[in-house]
Structure formats: C-alpha cells, structure tokens
Amino acid sequence: MTDSKNSKLTYELGVGYDTESAKVSTWRSGKEFFAFIKADVPKIIFAFIFILLNSVASIVTPFIIAKAVDTYIATKDLAGLPNVIWLLVAIYVVTIIAGYVQGIMMGMVSQRTLYRLRESVFTKLQSLPIAFFNQNKAGDLMSRVNNDTDKLNQFLSEGVARFFGTFFSLVGVAGFVLYINWKLGLVMLAMTVVLVIFVRLMSPHVRRKSKESLTAVGNFSSVLQENLNNFRVVVAYGKRDYFRDHLDKAAYDAFVSAKKAARSYGIFEPIFDFGGNITMLALLSVGMYMIGTGEITVGILIAFLAYSQRFYSPLLYMAGFFANVQTSTAAWSRIREILTLKNNLEISDGIILAESANRDLRIELADVSFHYEGGNPVIENANLQFQPGKTYALVGPTGGGKSTLASLMAHLYDPTTGVVFLNGRDIRTYSDADRAKEISVILQDPILFTGNVAENITYGNEELKHISLEKLEAILVEKGFKDVISRFESGLNTAISQSGAGLSIGQKQLISFMRAILRAPKLLILDEATANIDTVTEAMLNKTLEALPKDTTKVIIAHRLNTIKEADDIMFVNGHHVTRAGSYEDAIGLIEKSKRTS
C-alpha cells in the first residue's frame, strides 16, 4: 500500500489514469471482475449443470412428439402412446426442477455480486482523498456507483443465464436437426447465416444511435436538475422564457435522437420473425418434396417446423446479448477505473519520514509548497510555526491560498514538497482516526446531512454518538450555545432536508461551528467559519472559543477584521506567499495595500 508514496497521480476519471497500460487488456479486466464472482463459482457450476439439463430436455421433446406422431398417431396404433406420455412427463419434471434451480442460483449469484461490487466501490470512494472529489463531477460518480453496477447486475442476472440457456438450446437444436436429417437441417439453419450478417452490419449503426439517444436523455436530465435547483434565479431575473426554451430544446434533442434510435433497432425483431417464417416456408417446400420421395415422414416435418419456431426468436435474443456485453463491459471499465485508483494520500505505517526539531509545536509547516494537479503554485516555501494554546489569523485577498493552507494543515492534501508536523510528528504518520481527534476544521462551505440539527452537530463524533437530545442540549447550553439553538425553529429537533435546503447559510455555519467545538480538538481551524453570521452572534461564538482548553491552538481565516482582532499572530497570505504580519496594524496595512491577483 505504500508503494505509491509521493508518486503523482491524477484522480481525474476518464483520462489516462494508468499510463503504463492505458489500454487495459480485456483479459486483465476480466480477471479483476472474476474476483467478484469467485466466491460463487460452485453456485455457478451448479447452475450451469441445470441450464444444460434444461436445454437438453427442451431439445428432445419435439423429437419425441415427432416419433410419437410417426409410430403411433399416424399409424393409428395408440398402444404405445401412454409410454410416450410418461416419458414426456419425466422430461418435463426435469425441466421444471432445472429451470427453478437455475433461476434461483443465477439470481442469487447476481444479487450477491452486485452487493460486493457496490460495497467495494463505496468503500473505495470513502478511502480516496478530497482531491479526487474535486476533480470529478458528483453526478458522474453517482452514476458509476449506481447505474453502472446496476447494468452489470442486469447483465449477470438476466443476460448470462439466459445466454447460456439459449446458447445450449441453439447449439443443441442445430446439432439435433442435422443429426435427424442433415438436408432438412441445412434448410432450417441456412437463414441463420443471413441474419448473423444482417446483425453484424446493422449493429454499429444501432449502437451509435442508442448511445446518442442516451447522451441526449442524460443531457436533458442534467439541464433540468440544474434549472430546477436554481429556479430562484430563473424567477428573480424574469428568465422564465429562457428556462422554458432551454429545457424544451434539450427535451426536443432527446426526442429526435430517441426517434432515430427506435427506427434503427426496431428493424431487428420483425426481421428475425421474417427469417423464422421464411425458414418455415422453405421447410414446407423441401419437406413436402422429401415426403414425396419417401426420404422423411410427416412426423419429422412437424418436428422440424416446431424446431424452427424454437430457433429464430432465441437467435434474436443472442444478437441482443452481444450488444448487452458491450454496454456491460463499458460499465465495468467505468467502475474499474475507480477501483484501481491509487491513493496518493497514504498513511505511513509507523515509518518516520522526517523529524521536526520543534517537538513542542502544535503544528509546523516546514518548506511546504503546493500546487494542484497540473495547476500553478498555490503555496511556495511556507515555513510556519503554531504554538499550543495560541490564536493565529490568516488574512489576505480572495483566491490567495488561505483555504489551501488550512487543507494542508488538516491533511486533506499532502504538500507537493515539504513536511507538515503535528505535535512534532510527521502528519502522514497519523491514522485518520488519530488525526481527526487532534484537528477540527470548520469548512468554508458548511456541509449538512439529511436528519435533524442534533444529528448534524454530533455527526462523526464517536463520543456523542448515542447521546439523548436533552443531554446534548445541556452540553451545548453549558458551552454557551443556548441562544444559538434558539435560532432553529424547533431547536435541536429541527429537521434538515437534503443538503440543508431551507436553512440560511448563517444557520448552516452555526451547526458546523457547534459540531467542531464539541469535538474538543487540539487544533481548531476556522475557514471563514462565521462569514455569514452577524457580529453579535459572532461575539457570542468567540466566547465559546475562549472557553476551549488552554492548550487549544486556533487558526482563523477571515475577511472581517474584528474577527481576527484577538489573534496572537497574524499571517498574510497572498500570491502563494505567506508572510508574518506582526501586529494587527501591520496586517491592516498589508491588506489595504494588497492587490488582488484575480
């Protein structure tokens, strides 16, 4: 797990993520997929045996009926007919049992595989660093975890079992009819060649049209989502016409491409039926002639007619199956892309990578430089020292690199070069759990989960996991949050819908603030934590900060100057350089002179 240390990887999906073998061999990709079904191999083998049984049984029945027609019915000697009936009953019993077992087995295999796939993708996502999420669109990730795994599931549950069943029957029927009478057999199978060629010629076209159609539908859906979520702007700017025309166009594009796709794939079914019918006609023509020459019996002709019916509609299914294989392979490669990503934010297992001379500092940045993947430098050669129990302020214009600095301190990113020390120890040697215990960050954009206010305050807090509402309230009141709780219509019980719709940013910031304080961290980083909170409330929050244990180090990022008034030390961040501002007055001077870089 440590081999990727310091190696530069891009997290952008869909780009050459794995450069040494950008085009992964089908074999390797298949082998990796096999890992997910390995545990169920006995079940699969079991299912296959029953699929085979089922197919054999369904192949022989028309033949048995044909024999019965010839030997008993046509000769009007029914003495042997009961035996035929019993034979058929026996075969039917086998078919039914085999069908049931096969269905259950393959269904279970597919459900269990889907389960394992989703589990791995989800777990993998949780293990990837924040850089990954910044480089990929949320919608795309969602669809990989959900739709792509589901596509694979459908393929496994319906596709594979039916494919092998159909395949066995087709091969069986083909072999059997050739065995009964090779001439008539060839007549029956001839059409297959024509149809296979037809499918091969049409497929690329059909695939292209379906893909276009899917893309158009996807586009409609994302345009719609965005416009619904931003409906406030649509209304407030009187842009209802824009909204309507924009969406109407997206819907129309989806319609046109769906229409085209329908025209191309719609041809298959009728053509296959046609093939079956033509075969029937040919069988009748040749068959009647052969009856005339005494080469075959009527029973054989009837059997062949029955076989031809069982042959051409499954053949259509086979054609569909290959298209299905292609979409499933595409789905798997999209999932695989996530699963094979290497994490470049590794935790070193006990290996001390670097040592700090200042063991008594809370956090220290030694020669830290940072740039985002493929981007310009954000921080250059920062050497910063933060003492326990002191308050530091990071000031400077927007886009200057303050938030990046905070992310580096919280080990959300690794520096490009240089080391971050936490309590004198390389921060990379801290496990996530230990690091989270030491450091709390109030993020610039408050994040809320569906639930209520209380659940959001205790989110991720192991100690307060099962606390009652009353106890939580008591703790919060004791910490000085009584007034803050009353800012929510039903106090701690106020419901929070998806991503906190309905709350003001100020309210969201209040929740984030309480969440961080209750974690009682040694290092508290506030990234514009109170930007949308009024100054009176802010003063109240500042009191709760003062009540934190004496050795807590606070790092405050803020635009509002009074927010940073109480800081022991002020650092000025601009144009990827960090300078110590010395006094508060110096800082004001620097800010007023500073030129925004963007």
Next chain:
Amino acid sequence: MSFAKLIKSYKGWIVLVTSLGFISSIAALYVPKLAANTIDAGDLSPWSGNMTILAIVIIIALAVAWLQVYLSAYFAEKIGYDLRRNLVTKVSKQSFQYIADSTPGKLQTVFTSDVEAVKGIISSGLVTLLSALITLIGSIILLLTLNARLGLYVLSVVPFLLLSFFFIFGGLSKLFQAAQENLEKVNALISETIVGSALVRVVNSASAEIAKFFKVNTQSRDIGIGIVRGFSTLIPIVTLLSNVMTLIIVWFGGHQVAAETMTLGEFSAFLAYSNMFIWPIFMIGFLGPMISRGFISLRRIAEIADSPVIEEAGIEVDHLKGDIEFKNVSLTYKTAAGEEKSVLKDISFVINAKTKTAIVGPTAAGKTQIFYLMAGLAQPTAGDILIDNRPIHDYKISSLLQHIGLVFQDSILFNTTFRDNIAFTDNADESILHKALETAELGTLVKELPKGLNTMVSERGTSLSGGQKQRLMLARALAVQPQVLLLDDFTARVDQATESLILENVAKNYPGVTLISITQKIEPIKAYDKIIVLMEGELIASGTHNELVESSFEYNQIYQSQMSTETLHK
C-alpha cells in the same frame, strides 16, 4: 389530464398503431394454419398454391410488424416529448414557492422516470397488451374452431395460469416497491457522502458511512434475492402448465387423429397455437405491474400539469423610480411538522428612490425574506408591499423584475458559459456586460479566460474562488441595469478592499440606483440614508446610523461588537 384525456388526444395514433398490431397478430396466427393446410393438402411438389399464399402472408407480416414496431416507438417518444414540453411550460410559469414545496428532486423524478413510465405504457404496454390480447383471443377462437373438444381441454389450463400469475405477482409487487424505496436510500447515502466528502474526511466518519451503506446494501441484496425467488417460481409454473397443454394435445389429439376426427395438419397447428398461447399470457402478466406503475406515474404528471399557474397579468413596467414601502407586512409558513412559523411580523418601512438602505440583524432574523417579498419570490401573508406607490401585485411581475437586480446570498451558477450565466442570452449588449463586469471587478478575470465570456463555468464552479463567484453574481444583477439593487450579504466572501472598490464602482457606474443591502458590517453603511434593524422577524429600529446609535440598544450592541475594527480603520 387523465388517462382518458391522453388517449383522446392521441386517438388517431392509437387507432393506427393498434390496427397495425391487429393485422400483424392475425398474420402471425394465420401462418401455422397455412402450414397445416399445406401439410394436409398432401401436394408433394416443392411449390404449391398454399405456399404462395403463405409467402404473401409472410411478406405482409414483415412489413406490418416493422411499421408497427417503429410507429409505436415513435408514438411513445412523441408522447414523452409532448408531456415534457407541457410540463416545462407549466413549471416555467410556477412560483418559486411551488418549486420549493414540490422539491426539485421530486420534479426531476416526474420529468424523467415518470415520463419514461408513461412512455413504457404506450410503447411496450398499450400496443403489446392489445396485440397480446388479440393473439390470445385469436388463438382461442382458432383452437375452438379447429377442434372444439380438444380446444376446451387445452384451455382448461388457462385458469391455473392466471391464478399463479395473480398470486406470485401480488407478492412481487410489494418487493418491487421495497426495492424502489431502498434504492432511493442507497442513492441518498452515496450522494451525501460525495457532496460532503470534505466533512467525512475531516471528522473521519468514513467507517460510520460504510457501516450505514452496509446496512442498506444488505437490505437491497435481500430484497433482490426475494424477487429472484418469485420469478424462479413463476417461470417453472408457466412452463409446467404449457407442458400440460402439450401432453393434452399429444394424448387426446393423438386419439382423435387415430379416430380420424382430426387431421395430422390440424394436430401440428394445435401444437403451434398452444405455443403462441403462452406468450400473450406471459406478456399480460409482466405488463400488469408495469402498466399499473405507469398509471401512478401519469397521475403524478397530471398533478403538476394540472396545477394552477400564476397568470402573468398587470402593468408593464418601463421605468422604475425605486420607491419601496412595506405596510404591516407579515409572513408565515408551515414547518415540516405542520406548525405555523412566523418569519416576519408586522413589518412597516419606507425606502425612498435613489437612496441607500441597509438591513442588519442576527442570523435567522428574516432579512433574506424581505428580499424574497420584494422580488415576488414569496407572497406576504398579511399587509401590502408598494413599489412606486402601487401594490406589487398590480405589476406584471416578470416586467417588474427587469428593473430589480437581486444578488443572492449563495452563488448560483449554471453549467454554461460565463456570458449565459450573466446575461442568459447570446445577444446581450456588449457595453452593458462590460460595464457590469468592470463594476464587479471581474474585468481582469474575464480577460484571462481562454475564450473570454464564452468560457464554460465548470459544474460546481470549483475553479472559481468564493469571492469570484460572488462577484459574478453581482455582475448578473448589474447586467439587468437595475433601478433597484438588492444585495444579500454580498460582502461576506469578498475582502474589504475589493468590497469598497466595488461599492464605489456601483455608485459611479449606476448612479441613481436604489440600493438595499443586507449586511453584517456597520462601517460601510454608516453614511447610508437608512438602516433597518431586524430581530426575530420584528423591525425593532430604523433610522440613520447616528439616530440608531442614540436610540437603539440592539443596534449599539451590533455596533459595539465591531467597534475595534472601526477605530483602527479611521
């Protein structure tokens, strides 16, 4: 819009598609009969008159089947598009409140999955069902006319078939619903951990999230296995019953052929028809749940399509002076728990045209709601809002909004070009855009963009800093060339130097604008004509800075909390 109405408006289509289905089913039914005739005719030459008829029928069947498949797909797509267009038009006329109440998530589902479901009824459902019924009835009639006694024997199996479908699908539909609900949970969990990925890492809650996922994922697997069980039972039962039919034909048919009450050709046709028989029953069984789901979807679509819209009426606005008055305005809304929650209580104030006003007050005091009321995003529960001495509802709201620039608290970006994000149109006046961008201090940023204003803003705007996004929001409002400019906490993410620069720009480039600003900072608003202090939905004081310092305890409290900054600033 009921199903009946939908059917009615597409009468022609439905008749066309179903009659094609009818012809194609009849042709398909006729083929085995013709084959039987050929065998029974006993003409042993390679080509007989019967075969010519058969060949013609086969070719007609191909043409009709293709037309039917294509036209029914086309028809379904057309209905889908018509429904969506109808919904888009309806939603575009709705109030903001309506969208917020229905939730964008639910609307999204209606526009996508529900429309797909209705399309499903039409393309596979309706037509397939009709042709399945025709095939079913046709083969029953043919079986009975070919040989009434054997036909009855064979048909005796049908009730058993129907019963087993009924029972198994009854159980399955519950599982389907459970699977759907579970899927929603899975989706919500994934989406929250993706959107909240930063927090999950900061507090190290990954293992807790994985545990939650483990639970829903296990549930979803178990439900899935339950569904598999149902299907695995159903298919053998249907196979069993169809096999019983074959046995009946072989046994009783065999006897009849022996007794010469039936020909061999008829015997063969019977076998073929009994095979045809199973397919429609399967179809009806499978389509049943799908169609009932389609009807539920149609109801949900109708709910939106039939909801009343606000008709755009009232006075067109050419020019706004900018006088604004609130007269005893109250705003209440219902919470999720159903309680009445008061947001604004009896608010009255007057804002004169071309003046500067600030609204201050603590978080959740109702400040933003005042802007929502001014922009017609919300309607007051009581009281009157006057703009240029006329009640706001006298105006045609969209026309009024052409003169009001509202900068929201949060940055709302669309995944399109910078130009579209600012002007919502490709043919905006360049000089107006230029002025707006320069005022918002975005001139340099835009110049550095690879394709200037035609550069795409990325999905979540990750490439822009918080301050840049906020300035983009201001440029959007200024591009309206507003007579009234509403700034909601605009400066929260913008540094002080840029802030004062921007406010100077606004004063210079947009003289005479009526400016109302919700803010936390007192210093920049000291010279404003009026400051309104809001607390818990009540207007507790208003006046100039100096007046409020004299008279308002609460204002002083806010002011004091910022004093230190101010003294230094001077």
